Amino acid sequence: xxxxxxxxxxxxxxxxxxxxxxxxxxxxxxxMYWYRQDPGMGLRLIHYSVGEGTTAKGEVPDGYNVSxxxxxxxxxxxxxxxxxxxSVYFCASSYLRGSLFFGPGTRLTVx
Amino acid sequence: GIQVEQSPPDLILQEGANSTLRCxxxxxxxxxxxxxxxxxGQLINLFYIxxxxxxxxxxxxxxxxxxxxxxxYISSSQTTDSGVxxxxxxxxxxxxxxxxxxxxxxxxxxx
Numbered sequence: 524x525x526x527x528x529x530x531x532x533x534x535x536x537x538x539x540x541x542x543x544x545x546x547x548x549x550x551x552x553x554x555m556y557w558y559r560q561d562p563g564m565g566l567r568l569i570h571y572s573v574g575e576g577t578t579a580k581g582e583v584p585d586g587y588n589v590s591x592x593x594x595x596x597x598x599x600x601x602x603x604x605x606x607x608x609x610s611v612y613f614c615a616s617s618y619l620r621g622s623l624f625f626g627p628g629t630r631l632t633v634x
Numbered sequence: 635g636i637q638v639e640q641s642p643p644d645l646i647l648q649e650g651a652n653s654t655l656r657c658x659x660x661x662x663x664x665x666x667x668x669x670x671x672x673x674x675g676q677l678i679n680l681f682y683i684x685x686x687x688x689x690x691x692x693x694x695x696x697x698x699x700x701x702x703x704x705x706x707y708i709s710s711s712q713t714t715d716s717g718v719x720x721x722x723x724x725x726x727x728x729x730x731x732x733x734x735x736x737x738x739x740x741x742x743x744x745x
Binding site for chain 1: 664665667669675676677678679682720722726732733735736737738
């Protein structure tokens with residue numbers, strides 16, 4: 524089992540460009556999450572999903588969109604990147620009452 | 635919402651020493667997890683421990699839910715134990731169905 528995988532691992536964008544981060548999990552988890560981690564701010568929840576076709580806002584959803592068309596995939600989109608979105612992005616998945624498993628992270632820099 | 639406090643914020647150990655990390659939370663929880671983020675940024679789930687005691691090798695954890703705290707014990711520390719340790723909590727019956735992360739304990743194990 525690969526667990527939780529993320530694509531890409533690194534990306535540099537210019538302000539105003541768009542991109543999509545892909546998360547995939549092979550553990551049949553219902554719940555999937557996108558977090559961002561910034562120095563001194565800890566882990567902050569952007570969006571999450573409790574099942575295929577559902578999404579919900581977390582603590583810091585502005586500037587991001589998500590989609591969960593398939594149970595195993597959770598996509599995070601940035602429509603118009605801003606320097607404030609420079610961060611490390613982590614995807615995670617879990618059962619409702621179970622351990623949370625994280626992907627390896629995507630380091631995004633917006634110039 | 636639930637407040638999560640971890641102590642100490644920083645800890646430096648010599649290899650072979652033991653340590654105890656603490657996580658206090660402000661309300662009742664039915665999901666508590668401990669994570670290790672290594673110096674390369676990878677987040678690993680150590681324990682799912684809403685109550686009771688668990689052990690995994692040199693690591694063990696105890697949660698006393700009635701007193702609203704959890705402890706992570708590291709025995710015979712090794713340099714590979716370095717990194718940040720996070721606890722995260724959730725109350726399924728609460729207003730928010732999302733894990734709340736503490737700010738972490740930064741551990742450095744010196745050879």
